[in-house]
Amino acid sequence: MKIGLLTHSVNPRGGVVHTVELAHALHDAGHEVTVMAPATPGQQFFRPLRCASELVPVASTPPDMVAMVDSRIAAYVNHLTPLLERAPFDVLHCHDGIGGNALATLQDRGLIDGFVRTVHHLDSFAQPQLMAWQHRSVHQARQVLCVSRVWQTTLAAQGIKALEVPNGVDAARYSPVPQATDAGLAQRLGIRTDGLVLLCVGGVEQRKNTVRVLQAFIQLRAQMPQLQLVIAGGASLLDHSAYAREFQALLQTSGAAPDVLLTGPLADDDMPGLFRLADVVAMPSLSEGFGLVVLEALCSGVPVVVSRIAPFTEYLQPQDASWADPLDAASIASAVQHALRGRDAQRMAASATRLAAQFSWQRSAHLHADIYSKMRAISLCP
Incomplete structure (x- = not known):
């Protein structure tokens, strides 16, 4: 055809x-x-x-x-x-x-x-x-x-x-196998490799719940001073400026700015390495069509935090992710801690294999x- x-x-x-x-x-x-x-x-x-x-x-x-x-x-x-x-x-x-x-x-x-x-x-x-x-x-x-x-x-x-x-999901493209270019990507973007990295993909948007992610990160910093929040992407035709101002106001008053990295839109070739540099990927969205990032992260060997709402509840099993109430920053922070504590390469590989075969x-x-x-x-x- x-x-x-x-x-x-x-x-x-x-x-x-x-x-x-x-x-x-x-x-x-x-x-x-x-x-x-x-x-x-x-x-x-x-x-x-x-x-x-x-x-x-x-x-x-x-x-x-x-x-x-x-x-x-x-x-x-x-x-x-x-x-x-x-x-x-x-x-x-x-x-x-x-x-x-x-x-x-x-x-x-x-x-x-x-x-x-x-x-x-x-x-x-x-x-x-x-x-x-x-x-x-x-x-x-x-x-x-x-x-x-x-x-x-x-x-x-x-x-x-x-x-x-x-x-x-392209399981060949998103892989947990480290590449020689990963370290150079971290240095170029300013991602720390001597601590922990909490990654969000999609930029600063209300639908992505980025302000509550930042609130959760602020709570976590008291216990995890080595934690860095990396927010990647953000190319959009929609106007998110009002929400971005809310995010920036909280960022500046919280004192968390030195530990928060907004990369802006990235080259497509950077994305597989970016996932591998993360210790956890957070996607506690208020609304999603599906959530491709979740599959890409799991295939990259990275634990994920997701909202306990559909569509995530449709295709993920309880062991595939750490679950959060997207309306509660404390719940998001707790889910990030759960993901970091319970990181299990064998379990994540089993989830990735099953999901890659299904999708x-x-x-x-x-x-x-x-x-x-x-x-x-x-x-x-x-």
């Missing part, structure tokens, strides 16, 4: 990583895959792609969210219209509201007869236009997919019958291809 996969960015956000990994697995299975994403001048995908790609030209990102989303939807429509006229796709599959609205517009214009939309998670926006776009991108899709049961249930409450198609990109690609084929068969019926 000829498949077009649309994502909202070239940066390594969870949904973008999912899109790229799915594209590679579909490509390896023999399909003709093109990954598309908006890109400002000079931008490239965070990782080299094995399949075809289309960078949709956009100007520098406007500060206003509504204007930014509107401009990216229009850029997608303008880019895809002549592309579809030259060579139509068997399937067009978007992973966010920007691509979803572009495809909905093309569908309204009769240029395509339907599209697939994966919901990783849904956001709550203050701006009515953003909420309307999000709603349209889901409700006008011919087939909606999601990556966890919790979102399948959430969508069902809105009258949408979504199919659950899980994520995957492979090859299996995900096979399930996607089956759904695409059924949709195609229906559209070809007289």
Whole structure:
């Protein structure tokens, strides 16, 4: 099949990583895959792609969210219209509201007869236009997919019958085996190797619960003065500035700033080594679509702290993680202590092996291809 996969960015956000990994697995299975994403001048995908790609030209990102989303939807429509006229796709599959609205517009214009939309998670926006776009991108899709049961249930409450198609993890890429480059990465980023490292991935965001992680870290410093908090990533199209100011205010008044490292967005090649440098990875999120970081950390031989909520409770067994109440900083601190005290390489390896077998990109690609084929068969019926 000829498949077009649309994502909202070239940066390594969870949904973008999912899109790229799915594209590679579909490509390896023999399909003709093109990954598309908006890109400002000079931008490239965070990782080299094995399949075809289309960078949709956009100007520098406007500060206003509504204007930014509107401009990216229009850029997608303008880019895809002549592309579809030259060579139509068997399937067009978007992973966010920007691509979803572009495809909905093309569908309204009769240029395509339907599209697939994966919901990783849904956001709550203050701006009515953003909420309307999000709603349209889901409700006008011919087939909606999601990556966890919790979102399948959430969508069902809105009258949408979504199919659950899980994520995957590349167990060869994320490995506990130390590499010669790990020490150089630690030195370059300023990660201490003579203490303990608590790692969070995703930047400073309310959904990631970063302020409560910092509160937990402040509590832990009294007992673990050698502990360093490393917060990696943070490339996002959403505006997290108000929450970042709250985080910075607490950081400065607490006196913890010398022990907190914010790396900002990192090169994709740095991520496997970054996990290996950590002593524990914390992901006590308030909301997640799935939580790819958890699988990547476990495959890297690092214990994880997660929220005792779905989707984590769906795919993790009790022994796979240390569990926390995401609304209680003391609970997060206790879970970090539990993870550090109970670190067991054999148990983590067993968890990683089981999860990597359950969640492979090859299996995900096979399930996607089956759904695409059924949709195609229906559209070809007289």
